[in-house]
Amino acid sequence: MFKSLLIATDCRDGLQRFGKCLEELYLNGIERVAFVHSVARQDDDIGLPEDLTPKVQAQQARLQEVLSAVPAGLEVKVLVQAGKAVDLILRGIQTCSSDLLITGMGIHNLLTEKLFGSTTLELLPKLTIPVMVMRPQLIAAFTLEELRLRSRHLFRSLLVPFDFEEPRRQLLSRLGQLLPGTSQCQAITLLYVVDPSARRNQGSPAEELKRRAEADLARLVEPLAEQVKPVQLRALVRVGSPLQEILATAAEEDMTAIATASPRVGTFWEWSIRSLTGEILRQSWHPVLFFPRGSLAQ
Secondary structure, rough: OEEEEEEEEOOOHEEEHHOHHHHHHHOOOOOOEEEEEOOOOOOOOOEOOOOHHHHHHHHEEEHHHHHHOOOOOEEEEEEEEOOOOHHHHHHHHHHHHOOOOOOOOOOOOHHHHHOOOOHHHHHHHHOOOOOEEEOOOHHHHHHHHHHHEEEHOOOOEEEEEOOOOHHHHHHHHHHHOOOOOOOOOOOOEEEEEEOOOOOOOOOOOOOHHHHHHHHHHHHHHHHHHHHHHOOEEEEEEEEEEHHHHHHHHHHHOOOOOOEEEEOOOOHHHHHHOHHHHHHHHHHOOOEEEEEEEEHHHO
16 A cells, blocks of 8 residues: 655654654555654844754754664665755655655644644645645654554554545545555545535435435445455445534544545635535544545556
8 A cells, every 4th residue: 555654744743753663664564764854944133044954963863863673674764954844845755755645733723724834734735645644742642552553553444535526536546546455454434424504405304315325325335345355345424514423433433544635625725615625634633644636646
């Protein structure tokens, strides 16, 4: 499924702690891991650029110290450079031939994002590989034993919110390419949420809408289930608020991550047309495996 990870860390988000989980990542099928960290450039009061060499060297040494024993067969790199984080991450993906980016993003709302920005949301329209977004608060709270267990099961059980729209159909097609024969993922759950408040559903009984959705999902799942073996594939239909039902299902069904896709997230026009996927990225405590548009056409 995924072989080469790029882990972007600001060394305050806890993601550097994955350096103590290298054996577990390797046992999960990972062959290459690169840690990337950017040192911000600041001019002094008279406009002269700051010499960041000492800071770069110090951060490089700090990250190297975090790394545990590297298993034979696992390639590990540490990339620390001065400059903008987004630019360094994109270069790191190319340099290391990464097929998955792992980054952190705190929970926030769309207004906060408009005012202060987000490195992760700025990255999304520019990425050609999937990204797993994790909450720094959770990573910091995990004991090392818990984090090592998480590293063994990053993709074990994926919840895929589904609505029959083209981006989600493309996501299923991409998963159909990635999953066959993988040992990283054991189960996929497709979730369709019937929203009685949606204009298209008004006037129709919720139970009837649910039965229709279950029938439509069953027709979709049957051929896909054969394609993704040995990964188990099942479908769920719930009634209620889509965001609330997705987050609740992730917790109740013991998911390790939510997998989703949308062409709007991180773009300017999402500020006026709110995206459900964007709200999942901003509010889910579960890791979110997001597939940008550029990662779907493989």
